Amino acid sequence: MERKLRPGEKGFALVLLALGIFITYMSVGMYRESPTLQGYGTIPLICGAMMIAFSGFIFLDGFRYKSENKGRNVVEQLKAVLKHLFPVDVLVIFAFIVIYCALMALGVPFVAASPVFLWCSMMYLRKRQPLRNVIYTVLVMAFIILVFHVGFHVVLP
């Protein structure tokens, strides 16, 4: 059976191609300021050019394969890409991670934010026994604090 491209696979190559073009554009500017081979723009320029070459090749090579998105309209294609990249579990846990980091950035201490993150994630992923999850949360936190903070003297956020 022929390999099928995943939804968004060519798009991802295109994003990397755009990144390569951007790096090259920035590097050309750097190279102009110091137009020697040992200048600070040379290696970034080479990297940018190589990124363009490889991502361009991957993008073009993608046309050899059928895509799972073939025959769908743009909205359906976009939905398929989002579904492929962000299944509900990934989206929810990723949201938890972002909220957890934001809480710490807002000044909530690690010892307060982490148990909340742990318990909420466990509740979502295990979908049962809130009390048991409280026990697991306490155990994990105790382990982390004892081993890393007390044992290894690691500074906690």
Place this chain on the structure above:
Amino acid sequence: MEILTYIAAPLLNPFWLAMVALGVFMGIYIGAIPGLSATMAVSLLVSFTYGWSTNTALALMVGIYCGVVYGGSRSAILLNIPGAPAAVATALDGYPLAKKGMAGKAIGITTVASVIGGFVGVLFLAVFAPLVSSFAIKFSPRDYLLLAFMGLMMVGSLGGRSISKGMLSAVLGVSLGMVGLDAMTATPRFTFGNVYLMSGINYVVAMIGLFGVSEVLTQLLDKDGKVIRQKLDRIVPDFRDVAKHLPLTIRSSVIGTVIGALPGAGGDLAALITYDQAKRTVKNPEVPFGQGAMEGLIAPESANNACIGGAFIPMLTLGIPGDSVTAILIGALTIHGLQPGPTMMSGTPDLFYYIIGALLLANVFLLIFGLTGVKIFTKIVEIPKGILLPSIIILSVIGVYSINNSLYDIFWMVGFGVLGYFMKRYEYPVAPAVLGIILASLIEKNFRRAVIMDGDIFNMLLSMVTHPISLVLILIIVFMLVSQQRKVKNFTKDIEDKNVYEAEVNTGDPEDTEAPFAEAKGVFWEADVPEKTESRKSASGR
């Protein structure tokens, strides 16, 4: 005498001894838990051991490395889920043995084979590394540039199914490594006026994001994977069994060490190749391969542990990593003010022999811990992902924060985690990106030196074909490029397909043999299953 003192150092210092033991112990359990890899464990450790002495940090990391590679076999045998890619081949015969009620015997023989493999790898490291190192002193900046390129190319191309995706990942890494102030002129590059970016992207942050956070997100796609518990009996193996299979163990270990010494070729490749080699050379196994043949366990397990010693050879002598874990170890040594390479052997021989001593000790502890504590083990490997995955996020956060005590780093880690997750979803290997970040400064420094020494780019390119060492390196690169693209890729794919197919035929249970491959290759393989089945059908037709 002096060398023996260096080797014995981790044995004579109780703290270092304890660190090796702790590392092996933790490594076995980490390796056995599907989803926790040696790369992730060691990259997290780099951040925690930032402020430690080099020897203490190395003792723990070496222990973990050995433990994780071995630990992967445990879950492969007991649950039919390899804890690490290097244990994929182990599941093919290990799980059928466990189903026959011989899980204890399988674990016992696997432990002994792993330890023998480990010792053979260390022996090769001790003998050949000084020879390679004394030769590598003759290398010029131009040769280092070629070596760095070779390392990137090997990790980039052997790690995944597409050489272009691997190379793109490597180039992306080098580009990220360019962010910050230029080392020579202090001119900001890709910083966009952001003060945080002036100091560059911390590769430990990138490493934990790309390996840790992205793995958590990827594992969520298969969070409900069920495990089947196996009964365990006596695990200390019969001496006659060990003696009977000793020639195969040694042979596989030697092959494993050589494969491990090739930059970019890790334990997974060594295990598959030696499994295939065992199938070809063992004429009359007691049980057919795929149905619980002891030889099918011994060959890959001795090879993947022997790989560790092999992987250290290019890392310590040339500064080129043998696999992704040694790539991280290069970063760890750099943090501690050391630059792995030929000068390291002459400048700090104590550290080289200390690593050998630590590896030897780790294998001794592997034998002890491998043959004990199995009852607790079965409980630990069954930790639900619902508890495990959020805990990894917390560990990653602590690890990243501990580097600079900066919350910015945590956000960068999350960003790298998302990038790594996207890359994994579309089959771009992440290890070359990390290696690219680590090697970026080395590449740029040696490129500049080579250009200055040779006058201009044309002279530099010309000298690459007129100087013997450079010419040999170029020929090796060309050979690698051609052979990887055609022979090796097809060879390993054929072995994989053939082994799975034959195991299916032998066991008559396609579900049992599909699991280890799907798990080890990551869930993005889901869409490839029909293709794999199809290729197996065509293989049977041949």
